[in-house]
Amino acid sequence: MIIAGPRATACYDRAHSRSLDPEANMKNPLDSLWGTVLAGLVLTVVLFYLARTMM
């Protein structure tokens, strides 16, 4: 199936310009509330194993 039209072109342009700008690809997980919660859960697991090795 060929996807064409103005929407497809706009989508391609956006993706292409992102790939050219490395900073545009970087997203801060803390900008998203659920990204923040996920980061907190991951940190909990990491610190749990760190605590175990320290004990």
Added chain:
Amino acid sequence: MSWDFIHYGLGRWLHILFGVMWVGLLYYFNFVQPEALKRANAQTPPAGATITKHVMPVALAWFRWAAVGTWVMGAFLLGDRFNQAFLFREPAYVPIGIGAWLGTIMLFNVWVLIWPNQKRVLGLVAASEEERAKARRVAFLASRINVMLSIPMIFFMASSGMMHYPVFAG
């Protein structure tokens, strides 16, 4: 009334009371208020300024002083084991030590990053529009970092009792 009751009974109770207020308000700022502001600003006339003007300063005052109360009562609870916890000198104090460090970083964020920048955002301190935008971003990220840190912090605080020792010790 014995000293042990004051230390471990009342001390723990106050530590938890202050902690609930601190983290509760932190979660209000991150989980509740942004959506409430969005809805309030979407109505005609926009009503978001009411929240910013009347709710934020009061909530921030309780928030930052509850943070102090939590930390002080935590230090009081640790008592002469303060160094053992913070310096990880004793294996049994490693979980509470990690929780205490996370809480300390969070307290630092509240008083050094969130509050001074929120004062600029709320207009309590004079700032240009550019400075205000920068302050908003710093306060936002510091607040989000605190939400992230609060998750392991609560885990380590809740699991610092000896009944969870086997979980850590394996």
